[in-house]
Amino acid sequence: MARDAKDEGLLLSILDLKPTAGAATPSLESALAAYTRAVAEQIGVPLDAVTHEVTDTATAYLGLASRTADRPQRDLMLIWDERIGWYVAIEPRGNDQPPVICHLRGRIAPPPTTVAQFVTDVLDGRRSGQLSPIPPQLDRATLAAHMSGIPA
Structure with a gap:
């Protein structure tokens, strides 16, 4: 349940345990938190408009300040779901x-810069389309490792 390596060290010390040798696989919770923060930073979304959770389904939410020209009265959100990836x-x-404006096809957890460009394209009207077929689901350990290895 540790949020990051420092938190893990503190929790282990409280329990009088030593960290295991070698590189530990990050938890999906910590990987998703870091990945979501990196995406929010690339897009310019303040952290108070960002949430994520790992329950039966891992999800992330980013409230977007911008709106589309064809729906100027409606607020938008960027959502990530472990089964289908990112969509506006x-x-x-x-x-x-929530009516989906556009789904980012391809990788389930692409680099934050790719997600930021996707959002820019959607807001500028250069992308549209509904959800595409659901790709095969990655196991959570692979997904966490993948997210942790993505540079901002």
Whole structure:
């Protein structure tokens, strides 16, 4: 349940345990937290508009300050889901299903710079389209390792 290496060291010391030798595989929670922060930084989203969680499904949410020209009255959000990756959607009203504006096809967790360019393209009207078929799901250890190895 550690958030990062420093937190892991503190938790292990409280339990009077030593870290295991070699490179540890990051938890999905810590990898997703760092990955989401890196994406938010690339896009310019303040951290108070960013959340993530790992439960039965790992997800991340970034509230976007910009709107599209064709829907200037509606707030937008950037969502990441471990099954389908990143997509831009309209903030739902009430319990509505959020209408998806565009899905970033390809890798489930592409580099933050790729995600930032995707958001810019969607906001500028250069990309549109609904969700594509769901790609095969990566196991969580592989996903965490992949996210941790992605440079900002």
